[in-house]
Amino acid sequence: MRIVITGATGNVGTALVRRLTADGHDLVGLARRVPAENDGPQLSWRSVDLTADDAPARLGEAFAGADAVVHLAWGFQPSHDERHLERLGVEGTGRVLRAAVAAGVPHLVHQSSLGVYSPRADDTPVDESWPTHGVRTSPYSRHKVAAERLLDAAEGGTTTITRMRPGIIGQRSAGSALLRYGVPAAVPSRVLGMLPVLPLDRRLRIPVVHADDVADAFARVLDRRPGGAFNLAAPDPLTAAAIAAAFGARLVHVPSSVLRPAMAAAWHLRLQQVDAGWLDLAFALPLLDSGRARTELGWTPTRTAVETFAEVVDGMRTGASAPTPVLRPRTVPGALRDALRSGPVGRRRES
Known part of the structure; x- marks a missing residue:
């Protein structure tokens, strides 16, 4: 098949390129x-900026004759420029969707997220029928929900979504x-192996899955080519105790109610670039039931x-x-040089 992948240089994109290349x-x-x-x-590459005025034309050219489009492109930084992230994630998804439909692409696979789900009632894993209203205090969650609403409006057409x-x-x-995204530029990676304690709410439970899976x-x-939604997660969630043990x-x-204001203050002061909405997500989102993927796809996570x-x-x-701009090596001198030239990751767009 001829498959076009947006965001092919990122975390999932590199794993998907490896897999689909191996499949021929x-x-x-x-x-x-x-x-x-x-x-x-x-594999051929094309440069497309989903926020640029020429994006619709470039997407149309790339999608011509495609058997499928996989839409992975999304932005996590600059976290202090929410409007840019919305243009990339939500409006960019709309551009990809419209271009795929206009080009007659028979199948569009969109990488959504557990971030679309409404807050959990308890620790019972939920299937794909769980409400998708998101977590309002998280920009990431709001944008993922908005992107799915665009897909809702396009359901029932000639393109399977x-x-x-x-x-x-x-x-x-x-x-x-x-x-690069989560640790201040001056902090070397070796510090991660020198943490004596990890302050974290012991109630934390996070669905996790490996990129290869x-x-x-x-x-x-x-x-x-099935339509609809598929949850993907390893059977047992990651716990606070397991996170501490890994480090x-x-x-x-430390209760999340205490951690949140400290995290928000550090973000506002540009001491770190992860907004407090991510902490809200971690404690609000449900665990995932991946039964549909197991039953209909024969999918089983290997890690x-x-x-x-x-x-x-x-x-x-x-x-x-990895040898892509998104997953490029990070060093303290390089991170400091980037910060001096372009400002912190949390407010610059070229990262």
Whole structure:
């Protein structure tokens, strides 16, 4: 099949390219910044900025003759420019959707998120029928919900639409990118192995899934072309105790109500670039029941949440990376140089 992938240079995109290349598909990768090592026998790259005026025309050209479009492109930074993130995530999704329909693409696979779900009632895992009103205090959640509303309006047409709703996705090669987005520029990665204690609410439960397992689910969806939504998560969630153990630290229980104002203050002061909405998400969102993916796709995750997180932490400690601009290596000198040239990650757009 000829498959076009938006956001092909990111965490899931790199895993999906690996999988679909191995399966023998003809791929077109779209990204704002394409890798230096450009086209190959099965993969060609095109530069497309979903927020630019020429995006509709560029998407139309790329989608012509495609058997499927996989839409992964999304933005997490600059967290202090919510309007830009909305233009990229929500309006960019609208542009991809309209271009796919106009080009007559038979199948659109959209990477949604567990972030679309309404707050949980308890720790019982929910299936895809759970309400999708999101968590209002999280910009990420609001934007993911808005993107799904665009898909709702397009349902029933000639393009089959599939929505993938994974938990938190990890792999080792995302280590440098996570450090860049989540740790101040002057902090070296080796500090992660020197944490004596980890202040965290012991009630934390997070659905997690490995990027390779997500790629496997995408490959199965592309082969079978089902519509609707699919939850994707390892069977057991990641707990606060497991997070502390991965860092070799002792868990110190601090209620989320205490952590939130501290996190919000640090974000407003530009001391760190992750907004407090992510903490709200972590404690509000439900655990995921992936029964539909198991039954209809034959999908089974190969890594547990604990194994995936341990791999991510190892990647962060060692500065693991991939040969794409998004997953490029992160070093303290490089991070400081970028900060001096372009400002903090939380308010610059070129990261």
